Amino acid sequence: SQKIEQNSEALNIQEGKTATLTCNYTNYSPAYLQWYRQDPGRGPVFLLLIRENEKEKRKERLKVTFDTTLKQSLFHITASQPADSATYLCALARASSGSARQLTFGSGTQLTVLP
Amino acid sequence: NAGVMQNPRHLVRRRGQEARLRCSPMKGHSHVYWYRQLPEEGLKFMVYLQKENIIDESGMPKERFSAEFPKEGPSILRIQQVVRGDSAAYFCASSPPATSNSPLHFGNGTRLTVT
Numbered sequence: 690s691q692k693i694e695q696n697s698e699a700l701n702i703q704e705g706k707t708a709t710l711t712c713n714y715t716n717y718s719p720a721y722l723q724w725y726r727q728d729p730g731r732g733p734v735f736l737l738l739i740r741e742n743e744k745e746k747r748k749e750r751l752k753v754t755f756d757t758t759l760k761q762s763l764f765h766i767t768a769s770q771p772a773d774s775a776t777y778l779c780a781l782a783r784a785s786s787g788s789a790r791q792l793t794f795g796s797g798t799q800l801t802v803l804p
Numbered sequence: 805n806a807g808v809m810q811n812p813r814h815l816v817r818r819r820g821q822e823a824r825l826r827c828s829p830m831k832g833h834s835h836v837y838w839y840r841q842l843p844e845e846g847l848k849f850m851v852y853l854q855k856e857n858i859i860d861e862s863g864m865p866k867e868r869f870s871a872e873f874p875k876e877g878p879s880i881l882r883i884q885q886v887v888r889g890d891s892a893a894y895f896c897a898s899s900p901p902a903t904s905n906s907p908l909h910f911g912n913g914t915r916l917t918v919t
Contacts (some may be wrong), residue, residue: 725910731912732912733847735909778846780847791849791852791862792908794846795846796844796845797846
């Protein structure tokens with residue numbers, strides 16, 4: 690069955706370090722992958738999208754990689770700050786056009802950046 | 805420039821009652837999605853609608869749940885005869901009709917508690 694796994698339920702890192710979050714998937718052929726941030730009591734907020742033919746995408750302190758051979762995406766936050774503390778969700782959309790709009794989400798990784 | 809608006813933010817219902825959750829998409833967005841989030845779990849897709857049409861309801865329970873997005877007014881997710889297992893956060897998201905990989909814009913959810 691199709692599965693999306695995000696690394697460890699919680700990740701604690703020291704301020705200034707790089708946080709690396711992992712999203713692994715099985716039995717999927719995603720057309721693209723998105724990363725969202727979710728704060729307690731709020732809805733997810735879109736951060737980055739990467740397509741299946743792209744290896745890497747950057748936006749300010751954020752970097753996403755997408756390896757369709759390993760079936761894995763890595764999400765990096767460089768020079769992390771306490772304000773980056775949140776739950777980060779990866780989401781995949783299948784390649785078939787009929788269901789391309791149905792994003793499937795991982796359960797998220799809770800990141801805490803310690804001052 | 806209002807985002808996706810959901811109301812109510814919190815809803816308490818007794819077993820057997822009906823719950824109605826409302827979602828007004830972002831201005832210019834004609835696609836609406838409903839997701840359910842249980843504690844410690846990821847977002848689960850429920851239904852995808854365009855104005856007056858249900859496009860994909862593969863994530864909707866077969867009974868008691870229904871959704872609509874009328875020509876005028878908000879999208880409604882309706883749960884009849886609620887049970888304790890329906891307690892969850894329900895998120896609505898919207899997107900423009902342009903390309904299939906448009907990111908989703910989420911509201912802040914309705915937290916349903918069934919007593």
